[in-house]
Amino acid sequence: MNSHTRVARNGFSDLGNTHIRSTHKNPSSALKRSFDVAVAFSALVFLAPMMLVIAFLIKNKDGGPALFKQTRIGLNGEEFTCLKFRSMVTNAAEELDKLLKSDPAAAAEWAKDQKLRNDPRITHVGRFIRKTSLDELPQLLNILKGEMSIIGPRPIVANEVAKYGSDFQHYASVKPGVTGLWQISGRNDTTYDERVQLDVTYAQDWSFGLDLKIMFLTVPAVLFSKGAY
Numbered sequence: 001m002n003s004h005t006r007v008a009r010n011g012f013s014d015l016g017n018t019h020i021r022s023t024h025k026n027p028s029s030a031l032k033r034s035f036d037v038a039v040a041f042s043a044l045v046f047l048a049p050m051m052l053v054i055a056f057l058i059k060n061k062d063g064g065p066a067l068f069k070q071t072r073i074g075l076n077g078e079e080f081t082c083l084k085f086r087s088m089v090t091n092a093a094e095e096l097d098k099l100l101k102s103d104p105a106a107a108a109e110w111a112k113d114q115k116l117r118n119d120p121r122i123t124h125v126g127r128f129i130r131k132t133s134l135d136e137l138p139q140l141l142n143i144l145k146g147e148m149s150i151i152g153p154r155p156i157v158a159n160e161v162a163k164y165g166s167d168f169q170h171y172a173s174v175k176p177g178v179t180g181l182w183q184i185s186g187r188n189d190t191t192y193d194e195r196v197q198l199d200v201t202y203a204q205d206w207s208f209g210l211d212l213k214i215m216f217l218t219v220p221a222v223l224f225s226k227g228a229y
Contacts, residue, residue: 040143064090072155077172080147083138087126151211152177153199170203184217
């Protein structure tokens with residue numbers, strides 16, 4: 001599938017294009033886009049040396065790719081390739097499959113939140129960059145491409161759409177973000193239902209002032225690694 005394929009799976013094809021597009025004020029203003037581009041470009045220039053070091057450390061560990069590419073769901077339910085620094089072993093998918101088949105507790109934890117608190121697939125370098133959110137830095141490129149925003153819901157994968165129910169239309173009415181209400185509200189310490197409601201709140205109450213507030217509160221959330229694992 002290409003980056004502009006619309007989601008029509010998990011029983012959500014009945015939403016229809018007109019329902020995915022939100023009727024409330026849409027945070028796609030020229031001001032928000034200009035802000036995204038300015039911040040993303042400046043951050044890339046400033047953080048380029050650090051990003052090169054991170055890429056080298058990941059590559060040097062096992063010879064695998066420094067970047068992890070995954071199809072995520074974005075604005076209007078369209079798919080795009082989301083970029084992250086790779087934090088897991090190269091055969092992470094196979095390792096997850098084996099773990100879920102052999103460990104019922106892990107399978108239940110994964111089914112609930114799509115997360116594992118003690119994920120054995122994460123490398124030593126990966127654990128550090130996850131804890132500090134440095135693994136998200138390549139998404140600055142997604143922002144410049146117009147697929148993501150600085151602020152917004154975290155981009156979800158296709159099998160998470162069903163967890164949103166009818167609230168998926170709110171998620172799909174905004175661009176996913178590098179940070180957002182979920183990140184400053186405890187991240188993985190919240191339930192998935194709470195995450196969905198935070199996304200709905202952002203989509204319904206968006207303002208440029210809210211974006212600035214979230215960006216300001218992201219700094220202590222990252223420094224103290226609140227809910228990060």
